[in-house]
Amino acid sequence: MRETDFVGGFAKGLTVIEAFGEAKPRLTITDVSKETGLDRATARRCLLTLAELGYAAYDGKFFELTPKILRLGHAYLSATPLPRLVQPYLDQLSEKVGQSASVSVLDGVEIVYVARAAQKRVMSINLTPGSRLPAYCASMGRVLLAALPEAEARAIVEASDRKANTPYTKTEPEALMEEFARVRQNGFALIDQELEIGLRSIAVPLENARGRVVAALNIGAPAAHASAEDMVTRYLPAMREVQAALRPVLA
Amino acid sequence: MRETDFVGGFAKGLTVIEAFGEAKPRLTITDVSKETGLDRATARRCLLTLAELGYAAYDGKFFELTPKILRLGHAYLSATPLPRLVQPYLDQLSEKVGQSASVSVLDGVEIVYVARAAQKRVMSINLTPGSRLPAYCASMGRVLLAALPEAEARAIVEASDRKANTPYTKTEPEALMEEFARVRQNGFALIDQELEIGLRSIAVPLENARGRVVAALNIGAPAAHASAEDMVTRYLPAMREVQAALRPVLA
DNA sequence: GACTTTTGTTCATATATCGCACAAAATAAA
DNA sequence: TTTATTTTGTGCGATATATGAACAAAAGTC
Numbered sequence: 123m124r125e126t127d128f129v130g131g132f133a134k135g136l137t138v139i140e141a142f143g144e145a146k147p148r149l150t151i152t153d154v155s156k157e158t159g160l161d162r163a164t165a166r167r168c169l170l171t172l173a174e175l176g177y178a179a180y181d182g183k184f185f186e187l188t189p190k191i192l193r194l195g196h197a198y199l200s201a202t203p204l205p206r207l208v209q210p211y212l213d214q215l216s217e218k219v220g221q222s223a224s225v226s227v228l229d230g231v232e233i234v235y236v237a238r239a240a241q242k243r244v245m246s247i248n249l250t251p252g253s254r255l256p257a258y259c260a261s262m263g264r265v266l267l268a269a270l271p272e273a274e275a276r277a278i279v280e281a282s283d284r285k286a287n288t289p290y291t292k293t294e295p296e297a298l299m300e301e302f303a304r305v306r307q308n309g310f311a312l313i314d315q316e317l318e319i320g321l322r323s324i325a326v327p328l329e330n331a332r333g334r335v336v337a338a339l340n341i342g343a344p345a346a347h348a349s350a351e352d353m354v355t356r357y358l359p360a361m362r363e364v365q366a367a368l369r370p371v372l373a
Numbered sequence: 374m375r376e377t378d379f380v381g382g383f384a385k386g387l388t389v390i391e392a393f394g395e396a397k398p399r400l401t402i403t404d405v406s407k408e409t410g411l412d413r414a415t416a417r418r419c420l421l422t423l424a425e426l427g428y429a430a431y432d433g434k435f436f437e438l439t440p441k442i443l444r445l446g447h448a449y450l451s452a453t454p455l456p457r458l459v460q461p462y463l464d465q466l467s468e469k470v471g472q473s474a475s476v477s478v479l480d481g482v483e484i485v486y487v488a489r490a491a492q493k494r495v496m497s498i499n500l501t502p503g504s505r506l507p508a509y510c511a512s513m514g515r516v517l518l519a520a521l522p523e524a525e526a527r528a529i530v531e532a533s534d535r536k537a538n539t540p541y542t543k544t545e546p547e548a549l550m551e552e553f554a555r556v557r558q559n560g561f562a563l564i565d566q567e568l569e570i571g572l573r574s575i576a577v578p579l580e581n582a583r584g585r586v587v588a589a590l591n592i593g594a595p596a597a598h599a600s601a602e603d604m605v606t607r608y609l610p611a612m613r614e615v616q617a618a619l620r621p622v623l624a
Numbered sequence: 625g626a627c628t629t630t631t632g633t634t635c636a637t638a639t640a641t642c643g644c645a646c647a648a649a650a651t652a653a654a
Numbered sequence: 655t656t657t658a659t660t661t662t663g664t665g666c667g668a669t670a671t672a673t674g675a676a677c678a679a680a681a682g683t684c
Contacts, residue, residue, distance in 0.1 A: 127663095129422045130640070131671070135383030136426065139445050147452040152631055162632075164672060170378045175387065183632095187449045189478050189485040192503040194390050195446025198438045199503065201398040209499050217493065227440050234440040238501070240491055242468065248460050250489070251501045252443045252450065381670070382641065403661060412643050413662075 131168075134160055138168040139177075139191065148184040199251055204337060205237045207371055208328075211364045212239040212339075219357050221343045224249065225328065227336070228266040231282045233257050236337070245321055245342070255317070258282045258298055259291055261325035262338035264311035268302040269327055269335035275302055291316040310361075312353055320345045324353040326361050330372040337372075339364060382419075385411055389419040390428075390442065399435040450502055455588060456488045458622055459579075462615045463490040463590075470608050472594045475500065476579065478587070479517040482533045484508050487588070496572055496593070506568070509533045509549055510542055512576035513589035515562035519553040520578055520586035526553055542567040561612075563604055571596045575604045577612050581623040588623075590615060 141157040142149060149157070155165040169185045172178035177191050199205050208225045216223040216239035226233040232254040240249070247253075257263030258279055267275040276299060284293040292298055305311045310326045317323075325340035341357045348356060392408040393400060400408070406416040420436045423429035428442050450456050459476045467474040467490035477484040483505040491500070498504075508514030509530055518526040527550060535544040543549055556562045561577045568574075576591035592608045599607060 127418050127421045128425060129382040129386060129418050131380040131382035132386030132419055132422050133426055134672095135380060135386065136428070136445070140448055142448040142452045143444075144451055147454060150631075151633095161673060163634090163674080166632075167378055167380050167671080168383055171380045171383050174379060175384055177387070187453065189449065189480045189487060191449045192446040192485055192487075193394075193480075194387070195443040196503045196505065197390055197393040198440065198442045199501075200395055201393045201438065203398060229440045229444075234443055236440060236443075237499075248488075250450075252447045252503065254447065377671075380672095385642095401661080402663095414643060414664085415641085417662080418641080 134158070134164060135168045135171065138165060138172070139187070139194075142187050148186050150184055154185070195252055199236065202236070203373060205251065208237050208337070208339075208368065209239070211368060212237055215239070215339075215341070215360055215364050216241060218360055219341060221341050221347070221357070222249075223339065223341050224262070225337050225339050226260075226262045226266075227338075228257060228263070229254070231257055231278050233260055233263045233266060233338070245318060256282055256284075258284055258293075259287060259313070259316050261311045261313040261323040261342075262340045264301060264305050264313070265325045265327045265338040265340075266335065267298075268305035268311065272299070272302075275299070287317050288315055288319050290314060310354075310358060312350060314350050315345060322348060322350060322353055324357055324361070326358070326365050328365060328368055328372060331370050385409075385415055386419045386422065389416060389423070390438070390445075393438050399437050401435055405436070446503055450487065453487070454624060456502065459488050459588070459590075459619065460490070462619060463488055466490070466590075466592070466611055466615050467492060469611055470592060472592050472598070472608070473500075474590065474592050475513070476588050476590050477511075477513045477517075478589075479508060479514070480505070482508055482529050484511055484514045484517060484589070496569060507533055507535075509535055509544075510538060510564070510567050512562045512564040512574040512593075513591045515552060515556050515564070516576045516578045516589040516591075517586065518549075519556040519562065523550070523553075526550070538568050539566055539570050541565060561605075561609060563601060565601050566596060573599060573601060573604055575608055575612070577609070577616050579616060579619055579623060582621050 137158045138154055141154050151162055151166045151169060154169060155162040158165060169178060173180040176188060178185050178187050212223045212225060220241060222240045224235055224238040226235045235249055235251050235253045237251055238249060257267055267278060276295065279295050279298050286293050292301060310324055313323045315321060321342060322345050323340050323342040325338050327335040328337040328339050330336050339361060341361060388409045389405055392405050402413055402417045402420060405420060406413040409416060420429060424431040427439060429436050429438050463474045463476060471492060473491045475486055475489040477486045486500055486502050486504045488502055489500060508518055518529060527546065530546050530549050537544050543552060561575055564574045566572060572593060573596050574591050574593040576589050578586040579588040579590050581587050590612060592612060
């Protein structure tokens with residue numbers, strides 16, 4: 123790609139949108155400038171452009187994003203085959219086992235939920251398509267990382283901010299790499315309260331017809347409902363069925 | 374705002390992202406150019422920029438968005454107070470009545486779901502935060518339109534592509550305007566299979582402390598579970614409670 | 625109230641992008 | 655295969671944008 127095949131203004135604008143994350147709904151020009159590293163003048167122009175287009179609101183001091191911004195992500199969720207293909211399977215699976223079921227893919231050091239069938243909520247955070255969790259400590263993340271070449275998986279683990287969410291969280295790169303090997307061997311990943319106390323989850327990879335892992339499927343359950351062993355005996359068989367049914371369908 | 378406070382390249386890039394909508398996951402440069410009205414060279418530069426940044430994938434022929442694009446919408450959902458504030462109320466409400474409950478806001482001629490607590494799915498489409506429905510034929514849409522000045526509501530109605538989803542769908546602007554008046558008077562909107570056969574829903578406005586309508590709250594139920602009258606007698610009181618509880622909390 | 629610091633805006637200019645026109649490649653039709 | 659037709663890639667002049675410093679206006683300190 124040539125140098126001139128890159129629209130700098132567009133790229134800068136996108137970083138400005140991403141600056142509005144995690145409990146930062148209202149930002150001043152200076153805030154955005156600091157957050158993105160862009161010049162104040164540039165940040166201002168991007169923000170005013172967003173406001174002009176209706177993606178942001180401006181009260182003379184603070185900017186905040188409007189719901190119109192959701193059109194951008196929605197373009198992906200409504201257009202991409204994966205979420206639409208897996209949804210009916212998720213609904214059925216979730217119904218059958220009486221627990222929440224989800225499908226996610228990898229984006230950098232995080233997993234991104236692309237489809238979900240929720241039962242009564244058990245986690246402290248509310249997961250919906252578009253939600254993100256750190257890959258290293260999520261069952262689907264383990265499955266997706268285990269499917270990568272070792273070097274890549276290690277690079278992601280090392281780039282992760284590996285904090286111990288609970289006393290059970292594995293944070294050591296070596297321990298995680300060993301865990302990935304087990305996951306590869308078993309064909310599933312089991313997380314026992316590593317992300318949140320009282321929550322267990324089990325995940326399997328979803329492969330396409332050519333055998334490439336394109337996503338992960340999981341079931342999460344309150345620890346009170348199912349022991350670690352229960353997760354495997356009660357839920358894994360149904361998940362295997364979905365896995366097999368989806369294999370020929372996925373690109 | 375001065376002319377020069379607008380970054381054209383950014384605005385064009387955003388329209389390129391939006392071109393990937395509704396069953397159009399894979400687009401060529403020419404497709405995007407036609408869809409957006411941008412010059413091919415410009416569309417190409419925007420697409421290559423997206424690919425370079427990891428927001429899109431390019432196989433030499435087709436472009437498709439990657440899950441990274443969800444970061445943009447997620448910036449809104451995770452940062453904006455409204456979704457986070459209402460979620461626990463939605464969970465409780467949904468649990469209490471045994472039906473799905475949602476909160477949405479208006480964006481142009483559509484409503485956008487910003488939070489949802491789903492029970493077993495009854496609609497043919499899968500609704501999640503970010504999902505959109507035409508305002509004129511959705512219960513929350515009726516409530517939000519009824520809260521606007523008449524002229525604005527009429528403008529939106531007339532700009533809508535008012536197709537009759539079912540035999541019950543109201544599509545005449547006059548009929549809709551009268552309906553809005555009723556909604557204003559009653560303080561709620563009831564949709565009886567206008568969007569989809571077998572689905573009823575009821576919505577109330579959510580006002581902030583200053584009395585401004587900032588969103589709408591609804592409950593949807595299969596027609597088999599609840600008559601139109603049931604919707605009002607069984608669900609409305611609980612919705613009123615949530616409405617009252619949220620009033621002092623919302624900005 | 626005077627001082628310091630932070631923030632927002634403007635401007636000139638160096639630089640990058642836009643969109644046209646043309647060339648090259650791919651695809652479809654003959 | 656050859657000929658149309660469509661799609662994609664590229665060079666270039668005109669035009670729009672980014673930059674960083676300078677200024678103005680608030681906001682915060684003493």
